Amino acid sequence: MLPSMRLGQMEHRRRTSNPQVGVPADDAGLCARLPPSPSPSKEPGGVANGNSKRAIQGRQKVLRFGPEKQPKLSERHGLAHRIAGLFAGIGGIEHGLHAAGHETVVLCENDSAAVRVLAERLPGIRLHGDVTTLRRLPRTVTLLAAGFPCQDLSQAGKTAGIVGRRSGLVGEVFRLLRSHRTPWVLLENVPFMLQLGRGRAMDVIATALEEMGYAWAYRVVDSRAFGLPQRRRRVYLVASLDADPRAVLFADEANEPEGVDERMLDRSLACGFYWTEGIRGLGWAADAVPTLKGGSTIGIPSPPAILFPDGRVVTPDIRDAERLQGFPADWTKPAEEVVKKGTRWKLVGNAVSVTAAEWIGRRLIDPGAVREYPLRKLHSDRTWPPAAWNFGFGRCEVLASEWPVRRPYRSLEGFLRYPVQPLSAKATAGFLSRAERGSLRFPPGFLLALERHLERVGGAPGRRSIAV
DSSP states (O other): OOOOOOHHHHHHHHHHSOOOTTSOGGGHHHHTOOOBOSSOOBOTTSOBOOOOTTOOOOOEEOOOOOSTTSOOOOSOOOOOOEEEEETOTTTHHHHHHHHTTOEEEEEEOOOHHHHHHHHHHSTTSEEEOOGGGOOOOOTTOOEEEEOOOOTTTSTTSOOOGGGSTTGGGHHHHHHHHHHSOOSEEEEEEOGGGGTGGGGHHHHHHHHHHHHTTOEEEEEEEEGGGGTOSBOOEEEEEEEESSSOTHHHHSSOOOOOOTTTTGGGGOTTSOEEEOTTOOSSOOOOEETSBOOOOSOOTTSSOOOOEEEOTTSOEEEOOHHHHHHHTTOOTTTTGGGGGTSOTTHHHHHHHTSOOHHHHHHHHHHHHSOOOEEOOOEEEOOTTSOOOSEEEESSSOOEEEOOOSOSOOOOOOOHHHHOOSOOEEOOHHHHHHHHHHHHHSOOOOOTTHHHHHHHHHHHTTOOTTOOOOOO
């Protein structure tokens, strides 16, 4: 397990170090606030991050480690990795890492449609089916990447948690790591994992990594930070045996743009929502679609709906959905050789964002100086925060934003390249029926727009209005 500072050492640090801004005195030793360097951190490629009035005022800090009991984290950064991709899906992590200069030596995936996509889009890479029959990782692997199944972890599904029949497969990750401790690990999952069982799921993962000697850091990142109009929040965890994973995830800070929440009621913008919802949720997203998902509350993989300012209610083309995840259009087309076309929505919804993986991949090759953030001691018997790390001084909550970078943003209406389809009368009527039974509050004029759309597409006119 990663060694922790002894109480006496922590007290010595408190007495001899300057107070650290934003860190409670009792937590300063554990969280190891380090002195800042004067120059701002830059994104890979040399573009400095911007700030806003509500910015997390992060300055860089020089990497420095304390007593001899601390992990010996080296400067062995900047490597192009050889990847083992577990639960590879359609290759979102790997495609992004390849764009950053890394290569994959083995992929593990057992879904026949996804395997067909991998074989076509990532040719020449060894493909293995069932992860439980993969005896060991190739010795040449330096990075294990896994977006392990999240069906049991998703807030929309059953809460079987980390020991669920499917998400329990994360145990296979640690089985393989114990046989070959790769220098680096990259994991991806849904943010609800941080809440599940009052933090138990995340504690299982963090403890397993610590027991094997890994320093780790994780951060919830919103895909909109990369300029794509999809509100997709995902946890990215990076761990390393001999280097500082914080230099990958916490060298960049751009902060959420001002006014992004206020745009939720802006009717001049195209807004996405889940037409399969209506009772407990809506997924409303201004100038974006909500998270593309592999399933829905009505049991089928399906596209979100979009309400345009002119009153049209449509669903996007699968090719634009692929682009919203950072893939080229028709990336999943090969799957139609073995499954129905509609299954492509499931493949895309379950995929890892290519643009987020590429950002991480570039920071693995070009790590930055770790920004200075306010920190708090992390209590593992509670819900875990959106960002945290442990590099040997104990687990700490990191007050970072979900926007590490801020790439030029394309409006949802301007982003869509392929023909859209009107939301069907059946789908529209079903949503309105669920909305009438539920108690959700909707944006002003939203339900009236849907009723008018229902009339245009041939639904029953003159139904009782539930518009607000």
